[in-house]
Amino acid sequence: MPDERRITMVTGGPILVEGPVEITLDDGQVVRSDRFVVALCACRRSKTYPFCDTSHRPKHRRGET
Amino acid sequence: MGHLPRPRGPISEGIISALSGGALPSAGVTDPFGEDLQLSLYVCYELHYQGFSGVDSGWEWDPDLLRLRLDLERVFLGALRDGVPGGDDVEAAIDELMTDAPGGVSHFLEDKGELWHLREYVAHRSIYHQKEADPHAWVIPRLTGQAKASVVAVEFDEYGGGQGSAMHSALFCDLMRGLDLDDSYLAWLDDVPAPMLAVVNLMSMFGLHRSLRGALVGHFAAAEITSSPSAARMTRALDRLGVEETVFFTEHVEADAVHEQVMRRDVIGDLLRREPELTADVVFGLQATDLVEGRFAAHLLGAWDAGRTSLREAADAR
Ligand code: FES
Ligand SMILES: [Fe+2]
Ligand SMILES: [Fe+2]
Numbered sequence: 001m002p003d004e005r006r007i008t009m010v011t012g013g014p015i016l017v018e019g020p021v022e023i024t025l026d027d028g029q030v031v032r033s034d035r036f037v038v039a040l041c042a043c044r045r046s047k048t049y050p051f052c053d054t055s056h057r058p059k060h061r062r063g064e065t
Numbered sequence: 066m067g068h069l070p071r072p073r074g075p076i077s078e079g080i081i082s083a084l085s086g087g088a089l090p091s092a093g094v095t096d097p098f099g100e101d102l103q104l105s106l107y108v109c110y111e112l113h114y115q116g117f118s119g120v121d122s123g124w125e126w127d128p129d130l131l132r133l134r135l136d137l138e139r140v141f142l143g144a145l146r147d148g149v150p151g152g153d154d155v156e157a158a159i160d161e162l163m164t165d166a167p168g169g170v171s172h173f174l175e176d177k178g179e180l181w182h183l184r185e186y187v188a189h190r191s192i193y194h195q196k197e198a199d200p201h202a203w204v205i206p207r208l209t210g211q212a213k214a215s216v217v218a219v220e221f222d223e224y225g226g227g228q229g230s231a232m233h234s235a236l237f238c239d240l241m242r243g244l245d246l247d248d249s250y251l252a253w254l255d256d257v258p259a260p261m262l263a264v265v266n267l268m269s270m271f272g273l274h275r276s277l278r279g280a281l282v283g284h285f286a287a288a289e290i291t292s293s294p295s296a297a298r299m300t301r302a303l304d305r306l307g308v309e310e311t312v313f314f315t316e317h318v319e320a321d322a323v324h325e326q327v328m329r330r331d332v333i334g335d336l337l338r339r340e341p342e343l344t345a346d347v348v349f350g351l352q353a354t355d356l357v358e359g360r361f362a363a364h365l366l367g368a369w370d371a372g373r374t375s376l377r378e379a380a381d382a383r
Contacts, residue, residue: 016323036218037327047297054322057165
């Protein structure tokens, strides 16, 4: 176990944080996850915010509109 | 432990009768995606998982049966290789899986599925999810370093973080009972047709061969990448149909958003830094998974569009 908590920023995707974590939301609500890595939504599109649910993905195949 | 299934052709007939005391058949020429070959492989592989009641465990390493299995695997593996574009562009192969194009099974279930569709889908999938994560555990000793540690971390999650009742296989059985489906091990094997058997046989084959470890990693990543959005749709399908046992799917929405990232960055990334020569195998695993899942989806939707059951017998989801 390293001393520092490792956080990974995924371009166009979530922020990966080593679990367990406790997250305080804007409205004071506290959510927890004890997963080994937690994916926090950075795009604000997740339906399970603050956790990533892959809604950050582009909607179409490349080349399509 | 399950019961031996009923045969579906000469090869599976020969294997099943050999397991109960007869002589082994030879592989012969057979359809790689057909019922006979797929059931034969499923039975051979099950000897490495839970075995069958009344069948001697020694069959797992019977050289004649292994030789026959290898012949069948060559046919299946050859058809998979012929059926995918291949190449060595991992990112492009992953991009192909990221699309959320409508027309899939979970879209159907979310939009217009009825309870009987949902129960059939769950019955099909039970022949994998009752052993969820098991095929992937076989790759662990074949990996080293971060790739190995990260697969173990994902598997720890799949196995409920050390809690038996939270294993994904256990959550799936909860779902089955919530749908009034028999959740005893392999209860649905006789009812599940070749397209779904092929989905599981692919992972068993990749898992059991060290030479296919790159393909197993590609397959594992493909499963994690496609799971989260489809689990979200399944959650909405269950809500719409008034099914309360949703934990299996809600857990997968959140877990697989994480597993996707870990598989891509820490497993594929690390593996290919160590063994770049496995790149084409990883791509093959990603694409072959898409191929067998696509065949399975086409089978289901074809049957349902015609108003027919997608199961083999009029099983009427017991
Ligand atoms: S970052 Fe993944 S849903 Fe927002
Ligand atoms: Fe899972
Ligand atoms: Fe997963």
